[in-house]
Amino acid sequence: MAEPLRFDRNARYGAALVGTLFATYLCVSTDFSAFVQAANYAGTLGTDQPLVDLFEYLLMLGLFVVSFSIAPTTAGRRLGAVTLAAVVLLLWAAVGIERGVGNIVDPIEFWTFVTGQGFIALVVGLGGWLIVRERHPLAFIVLLFAVVPPIVSRMIVDASWTSGSYVLVLEGVVIALGIGGAWLAAFIDRWARTRSSAS
Numbered sequence: 001m002a003e004p005l006r007f008d009r010n011a012r013y014g015a016a017l018v019g020t021l022f023a024t025y026l027c028v029s030t031d032f033s034a035f036v037q038a039a040n041y042a043g044t045l046g047t048d049q050p051l052v053d054l055f056e057y058l059l060m061l062g063l064f065v066v067s068f069s070i071a072p073t074t075a076g077r078r079l080g081a082v083t084l085a086a087v088v089l090l091l092w093a094a095v096g097i098e099r100g101v102g103n104i105v106d107p108i109e110f111w112t113f114v115t116g117q118g119f120i121a122l123v124v125g126l127g128g129w130l131i132v133r134e135r136h137p138l139a140f141i142v143l144l145f146a147v148v149p150p151i152v153s154r155m156i157v158d159a160s161w162t163s164g165s166y167v168l169v170l171e172g173v174v175i176a177l178g179i180g181g182a183w184l185a186a187f188i189d190r191w192a193r194t195r196s197s198a199s
Contacts (some may be wrong), residue, residue, distance in 0.1 A: 007065070009072040011115075012070050012071065012072045013068065013071070013072050015067070016067045016071040016072075016132065017067075018067075018129065019064075019066060019070075020064070020067045020068070020125055020129055021125075021178075022037060022062075023060055023063035023064045023067060023120075023124075024124070024125030024126075024165075024174070024178055025063075025119050025171070025175070026056070026059065026060040026063065027060050027089075027117060027120060027121035027125065028117050028118055028121040028149075028170060028171055028174045029063040029101050029167065030054070030056045030060060032056065040158050056081030057093065060089070061085070061086070061089050061090075064082075064085035064089070064124060064125070064128065064143070065082050065085060067084045067114040067128075067130050068081035068085060068131075068132055068194065069082055071133075073130035073132045073133070073134055077132050077134060078132060079129050080131045081127075081128035081129075081130075081132045084123075084124065084127055084128050084131065085124050085128050087152065088120060088123055088124050089120070089124060092115060092120050093104070095111065095114075095115055096115055099115070103133065104155055109183060112149045112150070112166075113147075116149060116150040116153060117149075118146075118148075118149020118150060118152070118170050118173060118174045119146050119147070119149055119150050119169070121149075121174050121178070122143070122145060122146035122149065122174060122177060122178055122181070123143065123146050125178055125179075125181075126142065126143060126178050126181050126182060127140075127143055129143070129182055130143075130185055133182075133185075133186075135185050135188075135189045136188065136192040136193060138188055138189075138192045139184075139185035139186075139188040139189045140185070141188070141193070142181040142182075142184050142185045142188075143181075145177040145178075145180075146177075146183045148173065148175055148177055149170060149173050149177070151180055152170065152173050153166070153170055156169060156170070160196060164180070178182075
């Protein structure tokens with residue numbers, strides 16, 4: 001008779017990893033502008049699907065919260081990662097909606113930068129993962145990778161690439177930086193802890 005499946009530490013780690021990756025992918029690939037338009041102009045646009053847009057946003061938020069909540073770490077770290085995800089994503093939506101109706105305008109470059117999907121995806125996905133994985137504080141320097149997607153997206157827009165190319169390149173950049181940043185943080189964590197124990 002086969003042993004019953006157990007949701008042990010390894011299973012929780014695997015589920016949290018898959019959930020975080022999928023949520024980060026949704027964060028960078030979901031049409032955030034459609035959600036903002038649906039929130040501001042529901043029922044007035046021919047292509048409007050407010051329920052679908054709201055579902056996508058809540059699914060993304062829910063995946064981050066659940067993934068960080070089941071991670072095999074201390075309750076404090078799980079709470080920290082969940083708080084990061086909830087605060088950043090809710091502020092992202094709020095600022096986007098307010099910008100959509102013209103209540104937040106200047107400085108345009110700053111708000112475009114900090115509300116970029118690639119920036120938000122890395123701050124939440126990579127930042128939350130570093131918290132639940134209990135990385136050394138020095139390892140959080142990899143969050144500087146989050147400034148790269150807005151720069152790349154600006155370059156693509158200035159070069160007048162097609163929307164399909166824009167999405168594919170931005171997704172590739174975020175995925176590469178997210179996975180690369182997680183591994184680099186692991187190496188920095190190991191180096192920093194080894195150095196601390198040696199001294």
